Amino acid sequence: MAMQRRVSLFIATSLDGYIADSNGEISFLDLVKADGEDYGYSDFFNTTDTVVLGRKTWDTLQTMGIENPYADKEVFVISRSKAGKSGKVTFTGLDPCALVEQLRCIPGKGIYIDGGAETVNTLIRKKLIGHMVISVIPVILGGGIRLFGEGNPLQNLKLINSRSFPTGLVQLEYVVE
Numbered sequence: 001m002a003m004q005r006r007v008s009l010f011i012a013t014s015l016d017g018y019i020a021d022s023n024g025e026i027s028f029l030d031l032v033k034a035d036g037e038d039y040g041y042s043d044f045f046n047t048t049d050t051v052v053l054g055r056k057t058w059d060t061l062q063t064m065g066i067e068n069p070y071a072d073k074e075v076f077v078i079s080r081s082k083a084g085k086s087g088k089v090t091f092t093g094l095d096p097c098a099l100v101e102q103l104r105c106i107p108g109k110g111i112y113i114d115g116g117a118e119t120v121n122t123l124i125r126k127k128l129i130g131h132m133v134i135s136v137i138p139v140i141l142g143g144g145i146r147l148f149g150e151g152n153p154l155q156n157l158k159l160i161n162s163r164s165f166p167t168g169l170v171q172l173e174y175v176v177e
């Protein structure tokens with residue numbers, strides 16, 4: 001079988017497992033903002049050439065005034081409601097699993113799954129995410145959008161790195177066995 005590209009999740013969560021608060025906001029990430037510290041994001045970003053994300057995450061970026069944070073990457077926004085292509089950003093009605101299965105067979109760098117939870121869990125249910133970098137923010141949100149939903153199949157993870165930072169952020173890196 002030909003080499004398949006790595007499919008990676010790089011995401012931040014509260015200690016109680018939420019990627020956004022109950023208003024869908026991610027201002028809790030500001031708790032760990034630190035000058036000159038990107039928690040390995042740009043190194044990770046450079047290992048990828050393709051980004052897959054859900055339409056709601058895309059819209060959140062737009063409301064934050066970030067037109068396209070993915071620079072020169074090939075970007076696929078999953079949506080049942082929007083279609084079209086603008087530059088390297090494609091809105092696609094393809095099921096995220098079918099999309100990732102196609103993309104990972106095309107030669108290239110890694111595939112970055114940005115989120116959000118609906119997109120991630122759809123992929124996890126089919127065991128399509130092979131690598132995860134999870135940054136745990138030192139806060140309990142008490143509610144919001146859960147990173148991991150119910151009903152995912154058992155998947156054993158191998159911890160390949162863990163780091164902690166002076167801000168209290170703990171970063172866990174896993175490969176799915």
Ligand SMILES: NC(=O)c1ccc[n+]([C@@H]2O[C@H](COP(=O)([O-])OP(=O)(O)OC[C@H]3O[C@@H](n4cnc5c(N)ncnc54)[C@H](OP(=O)(O)O)[C@@H]3O)[C@@H](O)[C@H]2O)c1
Nearest residue numbers: 012020024054055056057060079080081115116117118119
């Ligand atoms: N903490 C972090 O690091 C982090 C990272 C990423 C995102 N987030 C946050 O997560 C929140 C969004 O997460 P979310 O789970 O609500 O939404 P999401 O996964 O970003 O987007 C969901 C949308 O994507 C499309 N979609 C997803 N799965 C699909 C499928 N199987 N088939 C067809 N379309 C599908 C649908 O778009 P249509 O409705 O257009 O059909 C759906 O409404 C935002 O608040 C964002 O800021 C946080």
